[in-house]
Each structure stands twice: as C-alpha cells, then as structure tokens.
Amino acid sequence: MPIVVNRPKLTFAEKCYLPSIFAGLAITWKHLKRALFNKGIVTMQYPEEKWDANLPDWYRGAPTLVVDENGREKCVSCQLCEFICPPRAITIKPMEIPENDKWRKVEKRPEEFDIDMARCIYCGLCEEVCPEEAIFLRKDYSITGLNRAEMVHDKKTLYKLGGVMKGLTFKWNELK
Amino acid sequence: MDTALILHFLTTPLVFLIWTTFLKTFILLNVVLGVVSVTVFAERKVSAFIQDRIGPNRVGIPMTLLGGKKDIPLWGLGQMIADPVKLLTKENFVPAGVNKFFFWLAPKLVLLPPLLVLAVLPFGSSLFGVEMTIANINVGVLFIFAVTSLSVYGITIAGWASNSKFPFIGGIRSSSQMISYELSLGLSIIPIFMVCGTLNINEIVDWQIKNGWLVAPYWPHGFSLDQLLHPKDLIHSLIAGVSLERFLLWIPMMVSFVIFLVSIFAETNRLPFDLPEAEQELVGGYHTEYSSMNFASFFLGEYAAMFAGSGAIVSIFLGGWSLPIIPDGSHGWFWGLVNIGAWFAKVSVILLFMIWIRWTLPRFRYDQLMKLGWLGFFPIALFNIFLTAIILAVVHH
Numbered sequence: 396m397p398i399v400v401n402r403p404k405l406t407f408a409e410k411c412y413l414p415s416i417f418a419g420l421a422i423t424w425k426h427l428k429r430a431l432f433n434k435g436i437v438t439m440q441y442p443e444e445k446w447d448a449n450l451p452d453w454y455r456g457a458p459t460l461v462v463d464e465n466g467r468e469k470c471v472s473c474q475l476c477e478f479i480c481p482p483r484a485i486t487i488k489p490m491e492i493p494e495n496d497k498w499r500k501v502e503k504r505p506e507e508f509d510i511d512m513a514r515c516i517y518c519g520l521c522e523e524v525c526p527e528e529a530i531f532l533r534k535d536y537s538i539t540g541l542n543r544a545e546m547v548h549d550k551k552t553l554y555k556l557g558g559v560m561k562g563l564t565f566k567w568n569e570l571k
Numbered sequence: 572m573d574t575a576l577i578l579h580f581l582t583t584p585l586v587f588l589i590w591t592t593f594l595k596t597f598i599l600l601n602v603v604l605g606v607v608s609v610t611v612f613a614e615r616k617v618s619a620f621i622q623d624r625i626g627p628n629r630v631g632i633p634m635t636l637l638g639g640k641k642d643i644p645l646w647g648l649g650q651m652i653a654d655p656v657k658l659l660t661k662e663n664f665v666p667a668g669v670n671k672f673f674f675w676l677a678p679k680l681v682l683l684p685p686l687l688v689l690a691v692l693p694f695g696s697s698l699f700g701v702e703m704t705i706a707n708i709n710v711g712v713l714f715i716f717a718v719t720s721l722s723v724y725g726i727t728i729a730g731w732a733s734n735s736k737f738p739f740i741g742g743i744r745s746s747s748q749m750i751s752y753e754l755s756l757g758l759s760i761i762p763i764f765m766v767c768g769t770l771n772i773n774e775i776v777d778w779q780i781k782n783g784w785l786v787a788p789y790w791p792h793g794f795s796l797d798q799l800l801h802p803k804d805l806i807h808s809l810i811a812g813v814s815l816e817r818f819l820l821w822i823p824m825m826v827s828f829v830i831f832l833v834s835i836f837a838e839t840n841r842l843p844f845d846l847p848e849a850e851q852e853l854v855g856g857y858h859t860e861y862s863s864m865n866f867a868s869f870f871l872g873e874y875a876a877m878f879a880g881s882g883a884i885v886s887i888f889l890g891g892w893s894l895p896i897i898p899d900g901s902h903g904w905f906w907g908l909v910n911i912g913a914w915f916a917k918v919s920v921i922l923l924f925m926i927w928i929r930w931t932l933p934r935f936r937y938d939q940l941m942k943l944g945w946l947g948f949f950p951i952a953l954f955n956i957f958l959t960a961i962i963l964a965v966v967h968h
Contacts, residue, residue, distance in 0.1 A: 426621050436623055
C-alpha cells in the first residue's frame with residue numbers, strides 16, 4: 396500500500412529562503428570566529444602531535460618478527476605466511492640450523508626474510524596463519540622510503556621492529 | 572636639454588594619456604592577479620576556520636632546502652606561491668579525443684572577460700591629477716554586462732571541446748544558467764540609471780558621493796572633512812539628508828542590490844550557483860579534462876571574475892572609492908592613495924562575503940535556479956523598475 400507523504404506547508408519566511416540563509420551565515424560566522432582564536436579546532440597537527448598512545452590493542456601496523464624470552468628467533472621458516480600473503484609481499488629463504496647450535500632440534504630458521512612494505516596491505520593473515528607465533532603486526536604505521544629498495548624490510552629490520560615477545564607458547568623446550 | 576625634450580614629449584596630452592593608461596593597466600593587472608592568489612589563500616583559510624580546521628599553515632620559507640635546520644612556516648603564506656608553481660610545473664595533458672583548437676581557446680575566453688571589466692571600474696579618485704580609471708567611458712555598465720556574458724562562451728566551449736560527458740553537461744548547464752540570471756541582472760540595474768541618470772560608472776560614483784551610497788543613503792551632499800570643524804554645518808547637512816524621497820528610494824535600491832548581488836554570484840559561478848562545476852555530480856564540470864596551466868586559467872578566470880564582480884558591486888552600490896569625510900585625490904596624493912585603499916578594502920569585504928556564503932549554503936538544484944531566476948527575480952526586478960518610476964514621479968515633483 397502506498398504511503399502518502401504530504402509536503403509540509405511552508406510559511407512565507409521559509410519560502411523566500413532569506414531567514415534560513417541568515418541563520419546559516421550566523422552559524423558559520425560563529426565557527427569562523429571561534430577558529431580565529433584557535434578554539435574548537437578539531438584537527439590534529441600530525442607530525443608534531445600523534446595519536447600513538449591511543450592506538451587500540453588490535454591495531455594492525457607493520458608486520459614484524461619476534462624472538463622469545465630465551466633469545467630464540469621464533470620463525471622456523473615454514474613459509475606459510477609467504478604462501479598466504481595476498482599481495483605476495485613476503486619472501487623467505489630458509490636455512491638449516493647448524494649442528495653445534497643450541498636450537499639444533501628446531502631444524503630450520505630463515506636465512507633471509509623480506510617483507511616488501513610497498514606491497515603489504517596490513518591484512519594480518521601472516522600473523523593469523525603462523526603456527527609458531529613468530530610474526531606479529533605491531534603498531535608502526537609510518538613506513539617510508541625514498542625508493543622501492545628502501546621499502547623492503549629485511550630480517551634485521553623485522554627483528555628490530557618486533558623485539559621480544561614474552562609469554563607465548565614455549566614448545567621447543569629441552570624437555571620435549 | 573634631452574631630458575627637457577623628453578619631459579615635454581611625455582606631457583603632451585595624447586602621449587600623457589597613452590603612457591599613463593599603459594602604466595595604470597600594467598599596475599592594476601599585476602595587483603589584481605596578486606589579489607587573486609591572496610583570495611585563493613583566504614578561501615582555503617576561511618573554509619578551514621568555518622569547518623573547525625586550521626587550513627594551510629606549513630608552506631613558508633623553506634629553510635631546510637637552503638641548509639637551515641627548521642622551516643619558517645609564516646602561517647602558511649607560502650601557499651600563495653606554492654599553488655601556482657605546482658600548477659605551472661605540471662604536465663599539460665591534452666586528451667586524444669578533444670577538439671584541439673577550441674580546447675586551447677576556451678581557458679583564454681574565460682580569463683579574458685573579467686580582466687576587461689577592470690578597465691571601466693574606477694578604483695580610485697585621482698593620483699597626481701591622473702584619473703584612476705583605465706577607461707572612463709559613457710557606457711561603463713553596459714560594457715560590463717556585454718563583456719562578462721562572454722565568459723559563458725569559454726565555459727560552454729570548454730565543455731563541448733572536451734568531448735567528454737561530464738564537461739558537456741557542465742557547459743550546457745552554464746549556458747542555461749546564464750539565460751536565467753542575466754535578464755534579472757540587467758533589469759536590476761535599470762532603477763539605478765533612473766535615479767542617477769547616467770551609465771558612466773565614474774558619474775554613478777560621483778552621484779553617490781553627493782547623495783549617499785545607494786545602499787546606505789544616510790549622508791548627504793557636503794559631508795566633508797571641513798565640516799567636522801563646524802558642527803553646526805554638520806548637523807545642518809545631516810538633517811538635510813533626511814527626506815521622504817531618500818528613504819522611499821532606498822527600498823527599490825536595496826531590492827536591486829540583493830538581485831544584483833545574487834546574480835553576480837551566478838555570473839561568477841560561485842556557490843550556491845556553481846552548477847557548471849558541481850564537483851560532487853560532474854567530477855569537475857567543464858574543466859574536468861584540463862590540467863596544468865590550462866586549468867589554472869579557469870581557476871584564475873573564476874577568481875578574477877569574483878574580483879571584477881565585487882568591483883562592480885562596490886562601484887555601483889557601495890559608493891566606489893568614496894568614504895564619508897575622506898576627501899578625494901584632488902586634495903593631495905595621500906588622499907588619492909587612501910581612496911584607492913578604500914576601494915580595495917571594500918572589494919575585499921565583498922570577496923570575503925562571497926567566500927563566507929560559499930561555505931554556508933548548499934548548491935541550488937538545477938530547476939531551483941531556473942525557477943529562482945525566471946519566477947523570482949525577473950518579476951521582482953520588473954516590478955522594482957515601476958516602483959522606482961512611481962516614487963520618482965510622485966515624490967520628486
């Protein structure tokens with residue numbers, strides 16, 4: 396059934412626009428006057444002022460690699476993140492852990508681990524897929540570079556950004 | 572000997588007229604183009620303030636480029652230079668399907684008319700005995716109407732030559748917008764001719780000095796600096812200024828002023844009448860396909876038109892360069908400069924008003940503008956002419 400919406404009856408003042416034009420001018424004048432004295436400004440002056448302290452815990456910034464409290468790099472270079480990465484930003488070159496190493500029984504670690512931040516879409520699938528809890532999206536968002544090569548985060552950068560992550564599963568302990 | 576000869580040559584009437592005119596044209600053109608870039612900056616700042624933002628506040632003196640540690644922001648005033656430099660150094664891209672000749676012609680057609688209008692506007696009284704109007708012609712107001720309507724060709728041609736749908740719609744809108752407001756623009760000015768009895772803008776300004784500004788006829792003939800020393804004369808002339816005719820004529824003058832003001836908004840394609848541009852509906856309207864300096868010409872043309880329109884409003888309704896009490900340029904070069912300053916100050920106020928309106932009112936719908944022009948302003952302007960005639964006929968005699 397059609398609903399009939401009657402047009403509202405406009406008074407003469409409403410029909411000739413002018414009162415509402417002056418009302419609008421008064422509102423914008425109020426804002427202009429306030430902003431002239433630097434009051435009521437809602438924008439943040441970005442490089443000087445930052446909102447980093449208020450970033451939520453679930454914020455997805457740059458993906459990074461972490462080490463555990465024993466100083467072992469958690470990545471075992473299974474390459475699942477490389478395969479799931481939608482824009483194919485991750486390139487891993489695995490290597491075998493040598494005989495005399497303390498963590499020999501882990502068998503593999505990455506020799507090279509590159510994330511091309513020019514391609515990364517910050518989707519967080521690498522973090523989600525990682526069986527070793529080795530890759531995490533941290534809160535860094537201002538990733539800049541002067542050329543494509545500078546935009547690639549190598550293993551060293553990734554560990555530096557990631558740092559130590561405590562309280563994770565410690566499955567490669569000596570008892571196992 | 573030689574200098575005396577040159578001086579003699581320069582002061583012969585015809586030569587004097589020619590070189591002073593060239594000098595005035597050169598200075599006014601440069602000042603106006605400078606004012607345009609200041610207006611663009613003011614527009615960005617005012618829009619920011621109205622929307623509770625800060626606006627451009629970074630570009631100043633780039634000390635870091637010169638080896639310094641910190642830039643000097645200068646409240647973002649460097650933006651006035653940065654914007655044109657950006658536009659000038661960009662690639663001037665011409666799409667493949669356009670009509671090349673008209674595509675290149677259109678920006679010039681938009682830029683030229685507003686600059687031509689400046690020729691007849693009296694931007695000051697006189698300086699060193701030289702009249703501060705580039706061309707003091709008897710048909711000044713008609714000249715303004717004739718020339719400003721030409722800029723619609725630039726827009727329509729740009730829309731058509733771009734060979735693209737959105738510019739085309741913009742061009743069509745522009746031409747139909749023109750026929751809806753141009754009539755009331757012309758008719759709104761007729762009561763002023765009836766009252767002042769002249770089409771010469773300089774004479775209209777003189778009339779306003781003698782009889783009070785058309786929108787504020789409160790100070791009468793003889794309201795001058797000398798009178799401040801003789802309060803008796805002052806009160807006498809103030810009382811002489813209060814008359815029935817004055818206040819009856821004030822009504823049609825205000826109606827004319829409002830119609831003229833609104834029509835100038837439409838003429839300069841400013842919001843709320845910027846239908847040919849209409850970013851939200853038509854991408855960029857008629858200048859969608861333009862880039863670099865060609866786009867800058869449209870930009871410059873729009874703001875120069877704002878300036879010329881404001882100049883026309885000031886000269887016709889707001890007393891031109893005159894201020895109460897302040898004498899004209901024949902009393903010395905200082906007062907001449909004050910008069911020029913007064914004109915530019917008044918124009919700036921109107922420009923700021925235009926910017927203020929732009930960030931307050933939403934865009935009119937297409938049919939609403941046509942309705943406003945044909946059913947609103949056209950009959951009111953016609954009625955206004957008869958009202959003025961009746962007042963003049965009944966009260967004057």
